[in-house]
Amino acid sequence: MKLGDGVEQSIHCVAVLSGLSAGGVLSAAALAEFHGVSTSYLLKHLQALSGAGILETVPGPKGGYRLAKKPEDISLLDIVLAVEGPTPAFRCSEIRQRGPNPLPQRYFTKPCQIAAAMLRAERAYRAELASTSIADILAELSADDDGGIAARGCAFMEMHERKAAR
């Protein structure tokens, strides 16, 4: 089981975008440079985040990305589902129904016990991700910061933040 790199990049980008001032945006290129990742690859994820209503895209030469909601209203689950899609990790292919002697159809009116147990685990995973917001992450970050993390963020914003027309 593996989550794509896009999840890590997307969560970090949403966290960085939380630091924008009112009316400010960041370009995909600036976000990619800050994180040392490829712009074209990152763009795909930023578009997925926009599609899911997590980011807002401001078009034009002074455009870029900003949050579409408050950091406390964006959970890690929102970001994971936006980037990875909503399909559960366990995909039941109903192998009970294959083979030369499949079970009669009356047994397939509900998911098999194995699929049900795997989905219970996925619900626990999603509930935990849903309980952590970007605001929670930022509060934990700030509690661990002796000033260096904030200073790095400020220096970056000063250099790259664009004031988009609203």
Place this chain on the structure above:
Amino acid sequence: MKLGDGVEQSIHCVAVLSGLSAGGVLSAAALAEFHGVSTSYLLKHLQALSGAGILETVPGPKGGYRLAKKPEDISLLDIVLAVEGPTPAFRCSEIRQRGPNPLPQRYFTKPCQIAAAMLRAERAYRAELASTSIADILAELSADDDGGIAARGCAFMEMHERKAAR
């Protein structure tokens, strides 16, 4: 995020092997036929389950697979980790340390807040899988069975179970 097909096949195989009588084994070919899957693909997973101490391999022309432990001592987590490997789904590539202006090293003595939150969710997922054993799955199956599932299993065992030398 996606689990491979091997997880579904492996859990079903372990459940079927729970129905063997003492000293009995099933060949990989019989398990593959029962589930309508490729023998060569299934063999890879059966070997992983043996490697993890979940199955026992009896060599020879009358050989095959049987459980290495009781069904109540095999959890869904044991099977998932045997087949998919132990690495967590979220793999932190420490993008905080990339880019032209990485944070100083003193911030990297513990996992970042994002990696920590993602791993909390993975722990919840694993705890749920660890709490369900193959014996639990079989008890649920049996509660839903009006006789048809047991009859199918018995007919299969009658045809394919081998009595291996112990």
